[in-house]
Amino acid sequence: MKKQRPVNLQLNTISFPPAAITSILHRITGVALFFAMMFVIWAWAMSVSSPEGFALVQEQMAGPLGKFVAIGTISALTYHVLGGVRHMIMDMGYWEELESGDISAKAIIAAWIILTILVGVVLW
Amino acid sequence: MVTGQASLKRNGVQDYVTTRATALIMTAFSLFMGWYFIATPDITYAVWNELFSGLAMKVFTFITLVSIMFHIRIGMWQVLTDYVKAPGLRAFIQFIINLTASVYVVVGLFVLWGV
Numbered sequence: 312m313k314k315q316r317p318v319n320l321q322l323n324t325i326s327f328p329p330a331a332i333t334s335i336l337h338r339i340t341g342v343a344l345f346f347a348m349m350f351v352i353w354a355w356a357m358s359v360s361s362p363e364g365f366a367l368v369q370e371q372m373a374g375p376l377g378k379f380v381a382i383g384t385i386s387a388l389t390y391h392v393l394g395g396v397r398h399m400i401m402d403m404g405y406w407e408e409l410e411s412g413d414i415s416a417k418a419i420i421a422a423w424i425i426l427t428i429l430v431g432v433v434l435w
Numbered sequence: 436m437v438t439g440q441a442s443l444k445r446n447g448v449q450d451y452v453t454t455r456a457t458a459l460i461m462t463a464f465s466l467f468m469g470w471y472f473i474a475t476p477d478i479t480y481a482v483w484n485e486l487f488s489g490l491a492m493k494v495f496t497f498i499t500l501v502s503i504m505f506h507i508r509i510g511m512w513q514v515l516t517d518y519v520k521a522p523g524l525r526a527f528i529q530f531i532i533n534l535t536a537s538v539y540v541v542v543g544l545f546v547l548w549g550v
Contacts, residue, residue, distance in 0.1 A: 341510050345532070348503065352539055356546045358480075359487050365480040388465060395458050402455070 329416035336420075337394035340387040347384040382434055386427040393419040450509045457502035464499040487550045500543040507536040 327335075354371070357364035371377040397419050400406055406415045475482065486492055511532045519525040 338514055342514060345507055345511060345535075348539055349535075352542055356542055359484055359550050360546060362480045365483065392462050392465060395462070399455060399458075 328413070329420070330412050333394055333397065333416040333419060336390055337398075340391040340394070343387045344384070344391055347380070347387060350380050351384060378435055382427070382431050385430050385434075386423070389426045389430070390419075390423045393423055453505050454509050457506040460502040461499055461506065464495060467495075484550060487547065493547045493550070497540075497543060497547060500540045504536040504540050507539075508533055 354368045358368040359365075372381060397406070397415055400415070401412075406412050471486070472478070487496065512529065515525050515529060515532075519528060
């Protein structure tokens with residue numbers, strides 16, 4: 312038995328495989344969306360209920376904080392949906408090998424970054 | 436044995452199916468809203484209010500909110516059981532989260548009622 316086994320639990324020195332990164336991002340965006348729903352439902356409830364509420368939400372959405380929340384929420388939702396779709400494809404038995412899992416993980420992260428930039432450019 | 440989705444007692448299979456079923460509904464709603472924002476050139480209060488005044492849209496929105504609640508209950512439970520070990524604290528956080536998720540649905544119901 313080798314005695315020189317690596318004992319390393321320093322998280323910042325461990326390199327995570329892409330599949331691990333997609334997994335933790337799915338969790339982070341999921342928890343983020345739970346909190347984001349407070350803003351989304353508030354904005355929706357105000358804006359559909361009265362013209363004054365609609366104007367208020369429009370005003371809030373035009374400011375930097377409103378834009379940040381909106382882009383952040385859409386970005387988190389985009390990632391969570393992409394990760395969810397990947398999950399369901401894996402449920403059906405595809406992309407379960409090391410190579411295909413690696414590629415699909417990198418692909419959804421790339422798609423997420425591109426879509427977030429796109430949404431950011433349109434909304435800002 | 437007929438258990439699973441019809442059973443009141445939760446189990447892993449039920450959680451698995453519910454997460455995915457609700458995910459499909461929420462994805463459909465998100466895609467619809469995305470399409471709506473892209474396809475509608477000028478969204479005024481009148482246009483926006485009218486969208487949610489139709490019965491079909493009320494049903495779609497309400498079912499999506501219920502889906503959000505179930506998805507939150509399962510997803511946040513999965514995350515909490517991994518990171519919060521103290522049972523009392525976890526039960527308390529879980530209670531607050533589930534209550535919040537229920538509030539999302541009830542707020543949605545009354546808002547849709549008034550539109």
